[in-house]
Amino acid sequence: xxxxxxxxxxxxxxxxxxxxxxxxxASSRVVxxxxxSFAREVCLRYPTAVVAASTxxxxxxxxxxxxxxxxxxxxxxxxxxxxxxxxxxxNVIAIAAGVADGLGFGQNTRAALIARGLVEISRLGERLxxxxxxxxxxxxxxxxxxxxxxxxSRNRQVGLRLGRGERLEEILSGMQxxxxxxxxxxxxxxxxxxxQVEMPITEAVYRVLVEGIQPRVxxxxxxxxxxxxxxxxx
Amino acid sequence: xxxxxxxxxxxxxxxxxxxxxxxxxASSRVVxxxxxSFAREVCLRYPTAVVAASTxxxxxxxxxxxxxxxxxxxxxxxxxxxxxxxxxxxNVIAIAAGVADGLGFGQNTRAALIARGLVEISRLGERLxxxxxxxxxxxxxxxxxxxxxxxxSRNRQVGLRLGRGERLEEILSGMQxxxxxxxxxxxxxxxxxxxQVEMPITEAVYRVLVEGIQPRVxxxxxxxxxxxxxxxxx
Numbered sequence: 001x002x003x004x005x006x007x008x009x010x011x012x013x014x015x016x017x018x019x020x021x022x023x024x025x026a027s028s029r030v031v032x033x034x035x036x037s038f039a040r041e042v043c044l045r046y047p048t049a050v051v052a053a054s055t056x057x058x059x060x061x062x063x064x065x066x067x068x069x070x071x072x073x074x075x076x077x078x079x080x081x082x083x084x085x086x087x088x089x090x091n092v093i094a095i096a097a098g099v100a101d102g103l104g105f106g107q108n109t110r111a112a113l114i115a116r117g118l119v120e121i122s123r124l125g126e127r128l129x130x131x132x133x134x135x136x137x138x139x140x141x142x143x144x145x146x147x148x149x150x151x152x153s154r155n156r157q158v159g160l161r162l163g164r165g166e167r168l169e170e171i172l173s174g175m176q177x178x179x180x181x182x183x184x185x186x187x188x189x190x191x192x193x194x195x196q197v198e199m200p201i202t203e204a205v206y207r208v209l210v211e212g213i214q215p216r217v218x219x220x221x222x223x224x225x226x227x228x229x230x231x232x233x234x
Numbered sequence: 235x236x237x238x239x240x241x242x243x244x245x246x247x248x249x250x251x252x253x254x255x256x257x258x259x260a261s262s263r264v265v266x267x268x269x270x271s272f273a274r275e276v277c278l279r280y281p282t283a284v285v286a287a288s289t290x291x292x293x294x295x296x297x298x299x300x301x302x303x304x305x306x307x308x309x310x311x312x313x314x315x316x317x318x319x320x321x322x323x324x325n326v327i328a329i330a331a332g333v334a335d336g337l338g339f340g341q342n343t344r345a346a347l348i349a350r351g352l353v354e355i356s357r358l359g360e361r362l363x364x365x366x367x368x369x370x371x372x373x374x375x376x377x378x379x380x381x382x383x384x385x386x387s388r389n390r391q392v393g394l395r396l397g398r399g400e401r402l403e404e405i406l407s408g409m410q411x412x413x414x415x416x417x418x419x420x421x422x423x424x425x426x427x428x429x430q431v432e433m434p435i436t437e438a439v440y441r442v443l444v445e446g447i448q449p450r451v452x453x454x455x456x457x458x459x460x461x462x463x464x465x466x467x468x
Contacts, residue, residue: 036345046339047457049346051464064461073346073457075464105280107384111270112283112307115376122370136356136370137464142349149383150341223281223307227298230285230309230371 006180007088007187014084028056031063032080034087035138036146042072049073051139053083075138082134085125090144091181092188092202093117094155095162097148099208099215102163109219113201114148119231120199124188127195155181162208163215185209200225240414241322241421248318262290265297266314268321269372270380276306283307285373287317309372316368319359324378325415326422326436327351328389329396331382333442333449336397343453347435348382353465354433358422361429389415396442397449419443434459 006015013021016030035050042048052067052074054060060076068074077083093113100109121144122135134140147153158179161171172182189206192199204218240249247255250264269284276282286301286308288294294310302308311317327347334343355378356369368374381387392413395405406416423440426433438452 036342036349038340038342041340041342044340046343047334047346047453048342049350068461070454070457073461075462077464100281106272106275106278107380107386108270108272108275108282109280111376111380111384112281112372114379115270115370115372115374116283118370118375133465136349136352136375138346138349140349141352141370141375142345145348145379145383146341146345149379150345152341219281220304223304227302227307228309230311231367 007085007184007191009183009186012187012191014081014088016080016084027080028054028059030054030080031059032083033063033067033074034083034143036142038146038150038152040152045071047071047073049075049138049142051075051077051083051134051137053077053080053134053139055080077134077137077139079131079134081128082125082130082132083139085128085130086121086135086139087143088180088184089121089124089188089202090117090140090147091155091179092185092205093121093144094147094153095159095179095181095185095205095209096201098153098156098159098161099163099205100159100219101156102160103215103219104163105219110148114144117148117201118144120197120201124192124195124197124199127197128191154179158182168209181205182209241319241418241425243417243420246421246425248315248322250314250318261314262288262293264288264314265293266317267297267301267308268317268377270376272380272384272386274386279305281305281307283309283372283376285309285311285317285368285371287311287314287368287373289314311368311371311373313365313368315362316359316364316366317373319362319364320355320369320374321377322414322418323355323358323422323436324351324374324381325389325413326419326439327355327378328381328387329393329413329415329419329439329443330435332387332390332393332395333397333439334393334453335390336394337449337453338397339453344382348378351382351435352378354431354435358426358429358431358433361431362425388413392416402443415439416443 031054052060052063064074188202207213265288286294286297298308422436441447
């Protein structure tokens with residue numbers, strides 16, 4: 001059984017948990033496949049690398065064998081929680097990166113949002129039982145970079161248009177596919193509050209999307225926070 | 235005293251070590267400033283975040299206070315080794331990312347090179363006394379992403395042109411500024427050998443730049459390596 005990305009808004013369950021519940025199977029029967037992989041590029045046979053994660057290494061290795069080709073490389077992992085959270089939480093950061101680009105800021109700003117976004121994602125992940133190292137791999141950094149810089153990313157597109165001054169309702173009404181980050185931001189903020197984790201970028205996205213503050217104000221608030229050690233909060 | 239990026243090819247010394255030696259000052263007097271910061275964008279006052287690292291937290295905090303403005307945010311760190319190595323080693327990965335783009339591969343490939351490149355850089359860094367976490371911050375991931383995706387990056391440009399089939403001599407003869415990765419790859423491979431660290435992407439760049447193998451062959455070799463756990467080698 002393979003599961004997709006996200007965190008269910010009402011129950012805060014991850015997809016693999018939903019799959020286990022609905023199908024009534026053990027976690028060792030569920031494998032999560034995640035990583036930087038725009039479907040269109042996989043179809044074009046561009047070299048792609050992903051992670052197959054399962055509580056059962058044997059199950060992950062089976063998926064690794066099944067899915068590996070000369071252009072699709074699969075690594076195994078036993079950190080299902082981290083692999084799923086990386087895929088879900090990165091969508092919120094991608095909205096922030098899109099907003100910065102839409103406001104006309106440069107690549108320094110985007111790179112800073114990616115690096116600091118990664119810190120806060122991994123901070124929450126660890127509290128939820130993930131291994132920090134997973135966020136520094138394909139399902140973390142890899143997927144985050146793809147989604148924050150790739151124009152095929154719907155979450156980035158939502159941010160871009162917000163940054164250019166469009167309203168959220170307007171943007172969403174014209175989209176055929178779901179920009180998952182717009183839903184995930186509710187779950188992420190709820191989890192951050194519950195586990196008392198500081199997530200300034202995620203909270204800024206929430207304030208823009210849900211509370212309707214101006215994107216430029218949100219960026220200035222982020223830059224004006226108290227000066228600190230880079231990993232002081234970890 | 236502030237030092238710049240690189241690893242000296244003959245002595246394998248980092249810039250801060252060279253500065254200490256030449257000026258005869260203690261390490262506590264040297265602060266390294268690094269992170270995703272194209273100079274052109276800093277001049278344009280785009281929001282930028284960097285790290286000031288010193289063995290003396292007090293010295294780093296002084297630089298933090300001096301350099302911080304409303305568009306330039308400085309975090310402190312006491313990991314000088316990691317901060318310098320992140321800035322140097324990322325240039326080699328940027329050449330690899332450029333090569334992949336020059337060959338016409340997509341964003342999946344580039345994201346995979348960034349994520350896996352980060353793993354091998356941090357692996358070497360830890361052996362050299364850096365803290366792994368520094369590589370997941372602004373001077374690591376942040377600078378790596380900027381250099382691998384930003385068209386202002388000279389290292390990326392060298393890779394792009396190699397991927398399109400130009401010869402290295404031809405490319406370098408036309409460049410006004412130094413693409414540091416072309417020199418750093420010698421130091422990186424020497425250090426990887428000395429400390430017995432597996433660095434497949436760095437070694438592939440070395441084979442293309444120094445041994446002259448075809449970029450496409452190097453990519454296929456990378457994809458065809460033995461299947462493994464994502465962090466099995468750490």
